[in-house]
Amino acid sequence: MNAPSFEPTFDADDGRYHLECSWDGRDQPGLVVIQAVADVLGRDPLDLEPLQATVDVDALTKLLTRHETPSLLVTFEYADATVTIDRSGSVTIDPD
Template identity: 40%
Template structure:
């Protein structure tokens, strides 16, 4: 996976904030885990393949299962730390990656 792939996969950047958002869809490669790794790679400027395994901080299968299940609503939120950033995944399909400066605002 490359940064270009992540951008093609649906990453969206809001002009009115420094929060990066990515959305997942129905395609197999558009999962919450894919969206998290893609969004974090964009924020850090790293190639997604160069990031540490997401499994070191959260169970990727559980994350995908939670947001793919019928029990997840738009109000469902998971927040965790990954490579020095706070990552917020929502049931609405958004992934927000907050930098230290954004967390303090």
């Protein structure tokens, strides 16, 4: 079984890559970040450092999937990129 494909699109106006996801159980935040960052950087996801070394993936997933937090924005550095995720499913990747 192949992993889902998360292909961010480049926005020439802000110089960043954007992706829309759903945190309702269909998309897993950790998997989305790893695959999207690898795509933006042109690298194999297996060549990236473990995401868990940068952010607590379980805590991130709980924060994004809890309906008690309607407004949430998380930003962190991962594999030569700045990643911003919000509760609505927006993922922004800014390569360094």
